[in-house]
Amino acid sequence: MRKLWCLLLGLVLLSGCAAGSRTTTIFAMDTVMDLTAYGPKAQDALELAQDEVDRIEALISAQRPGSDLYAVNAQSDVTAPTVVAQETADLLARALALGEDTAGALDVTIYPAVEAWGFYSGDYQVPDAQTLEALKARVDFRQVTLDGTQVFAQGHKLDLGAVGKGYAADRIVALWQGMGLTSGLLNLGGNVQCLGAKPDGSDWVIGIRDPADEGGTLCTVSGTDMAVVTSGGYQRNFTQDGVTYHHILDPHTCAPADSGAASVTVIGPSGLTCDALSTALFVMGPDRAAEYWRQHRDFDLVYYTQEGELWYTAGLEGRLTLRDGLEGQMIP
Amino acid sequence: MKERKFLTAPEAIALGALVLALILWLCWPKGTGGQAVLTRSGEELGRYALDTPCRVPVRGAAGFSLVLVVEDGAVHVEDSTCPDLICQHHRPISKMGEAIICLPGQVTITVEGGERLGQDAVSG
Numbered sequence: 001m002r003k004l005w006c007l008l009l010g011l012v013l014l015s016g017c018a019a020g021s022r023t024t025t026i027f028a029m030d031t032v033m034d035l036t037a038y039g040p041k042a043q044d045a046l047e048l049a050q051d052e053v054d055r056i057e058a059l060i061s062a063q064r065p066g067s068d069l070y071a072v073n074a075q076s077d078v079t080a081p082t083v084v085a086q087e088t089a090d091l092l093a094r095a096l097a098l099g100e101d102t103a104g105a106l107d108v109t110i111y112p113a114v115e116a117w118g119f120y121s122g123d124y125q126v127p128d129a130q131t132l133e134a135l136k137a138r139v140d141f142r143q144v145t146l147d148g149t150q151v152f153a154q155g156h157k158l159d160l161g162a163v164g165k166g167y168a169a170d171r172i173v174a175l176w177q178g179m180g181l182t183s184g185l186l187n188l189g190g191n192v193q194c195l196g197a198k199p200d201g202s203d204w205v206i207g208i209r210d211p212a213d214e215g216g217t218l219c220t221v222s223g224t225d226m227a228v229v230t231s232g233g234y235q236r237n238f239t240q241d242g243v244t245y246h247h248i249l250d251p252h253t254c255a256p257a258d259s260g261a262a263s264v265t266v267i268g269p270s271g272l273t274c275d276a277l278s279t280a281l282f283v284m285g286p287d288r289a290a291e292y293w294r295q296h297r298d299f300d301l302v303y304y305t306q307e308g309e310l311w312y313t314a315g316l317e318g319r320l321t322l323r324d325g326l327e328g329q330m331i332p
Numbered sequence: 333m334k335e336r337k338f339l340t341a342p343e344a345i346a347l348g349a350l351v352l353a354l355i356l357w358l359c360w361p362k363g364t365g366g367q368a369v370l371t372r373s374g375e376e377l378g379r380y381a382l383d384t385p386c387r388v389p390v391r392g393a394a395g396f397s398l399v400l401v402v403e404d405g406a407v408h409v410e411d412s413t414c415p416d417l418i419c420q421h422h423r424p425i426s427k428m429g430e431a432i433i434c435l436p437g438q439v440t441i442t443v444e445g446g447e448r449l450g451q452d453a454v455s456g
Contacts, residue, residue: 025374027438034431034453122415185453192455207449209456215423215430220451230456236416265455 021199022046028053029061029165031189037176038183038199045181049172056168059088062111062159063120073111073157081150089149091272095163098276099141102292105280107141107251111157116254119247124238126245127254135254166229166275169193173271190230193271197224203319208302209234210323211262218304219322221267229274231282232263250283259285262306267316268299286311290331301331366426366446368407370400373438382407382426382446392437400441407441409434429453 022042026033033053037045062069068084075082084092095108113135118124127135138156145152160167165188173195176184184195185204194204206228207217214234221228233246233256250257264282266274277299281289286303293301293313300315310328312320322328339347366382373393380386380402387410388400398412398419406424409432419434429449431442 025371025440027373027435030435032433032435032438032440187453187455190454190456192453194452198452204453205451207451207454207456209454211456213423214418214421215425215432217451217454228455232456235456238416263456 024050026050026053029057029168029189030161031165033189034187035172036185037181039181041179041181045176045179045184048175048179049186052171052175053168056164056171059085060091060160060164060167062157062161069158069160072151072153075153075155078153078155081147081152083149084151086149089146089151091160091163091167092144092151092158093146094272095160095276096141096144096146098163098273098280102277102280102284104141104251105283105288106162106276107139108158108160108162109139109141109144109153109156110249110251110254111159112138113249113251113254114159114161114247115157117245117247117249117256118238119236124240124245126240132254136252139251139254141251162279163272163276165189165191166227166271166273169227169271169275190235191271191275192228194224194226194228208265208304209263211304217323218263218310218326219302219320219328221265221300221302221316222319222321223267225269226267227269227271227274228265228267229271229278230263230265231278233257233261233282234263248279248282257283257285259283260305260307261285261289261303262308263304264289265302265304266299267301274299293331303331366405366428366443368400368402369442369444371440371442379444380407382443390437390439392434392439394436394438396434396437396439398434398437398439407443408432409441412437 021038023036024046035046035049059067060069061067068088072082099106116127116135143154143156169186169188169191176195182196183199186193192206198204203222203224205220205222207220210216210218211232211234236247237244246256248257261282264278266277268274286305300313303311311331312328313331368380370377382405385403390400391397396414399410401408401410406426408424409419412420414434414436419432422432425443427447427449428443433440
């Protein structure tokens with residue numbers, strides 16, 4: 001009889017634990033983040049994640065006094081280096097390498113252009129042609145060099161916003177794995193990252209937003225242990241004199257990228273890489289983005305053009321479900 | 333020697349109650365009766381059943397305000413004073429997991445319960 005009681009009690013307790021998940025919402029990095037962790041350590045995992053987001057933001061925010069990037073941007077002696085944390089130097093090195101690899105479509109020295117358009121302050125304005133020409137001379141990541149933890153920015157102002165959320169997601173996933181978590185879901189302002197599979201062992205199903213329909217989706221992508229990061233002109237923009245200007249600036253023109261892209265979604269194992277590439281491939285436009293993918297093939301891509309064409313890569317075959325009525329074509 | 337019954341009366345009643353509780357827990361229609369969960373700066377402010385129409389004025393962060401409106405089984409935002417009005421332009425939501433976010437006001441409205449969305453999260 002006692003065994004029967006123990007069995008019943010065990011069943012009750014187990015059924016409660018199996019369903020154990022915790023979710024939290026954080027406002028950080030100028031966006032809203034939803035974090036869900038599964039398992040008995042879920043609450044501890046969320047608290048660790050929040051601390052990690054706060055720590056990274058304090059380290060690399062270009063806007064926050066006291067951060068490494070703020071110090072670099074405030075350096076008055078253009079020939080002098082600024083000493084930063086090893087972590088900041090490592091992250092900057094990765095961002096500079098991605099800048100080189102994307103032929104400058106990603107450029108960490110974009111700060112003065114973002115500032116001139118008012119995307120930091122919300123005080124939006126359209127710079128005149130003369131201002132844009134002057135800005136171009138101030139945007140060139142190749143002028144920034146690193147020597148250990150010394151950053152030689154040579155008067156250039158840095159912004160790691162194109163990789164910050166992706167890096168934070170990678171860090172949280174690594175911390176959760178270190179705690180023994182096998183299932184979790186992060187949504188850092190549209191940067192989605194999945195740890196493992198869903199608690200029942202099935203694939204995560206991630207929607208990709210329809211640029212023309214707030215709340216609607218173009219398609220879903222399924223998988224495990226993946227980052228799904230989208231860049232789109234709809235995410236932040238303003239309208240002046242009937243023209244809408246979005247926040248994804250082309251470093252070569254210092255103006256909103258007019259590449260033919262409506263949104264670009266990059267799917268891969270690294271949140272940082274997906275974050276950086278979603279911006280860079282948006283700037284490149286569909287043809288150059290397809291060529292970049294052919295040369296690398298270590299990530300997947302959903303490219304939605306302003307004409308309403310949807311292109312995807314071969315690795316998504318069987319994992320991509322298009323909305324009713326929408327047709328997609330595989331990138332050759 | 334007195335023969336031990338398999339179950340005494342109190343044990344039988346307790347076991348019956350436990351089994352009944354288990355059956356109820358397993359069979360309870362989870363996911364029905366969706367509700368809108370309102371938060372500001374991560375703190376929950378209220379929950380509103382989607383089958384009960386209401387209008388809830390919300391004071392967000394940084395002085396921004398909006399009105400949460402539940403009607404026709406869905407929730408949407410009206411009269412937002414934030415600069416980009418993304419929250420106000422969001423279509424009404426009613427499925428579990430859908431969300432409307434006002435970033436300037438740090439206000440989120442998410443749906444819990446009800447019909448499940450066909451996806452776990454949305455990128456974009």
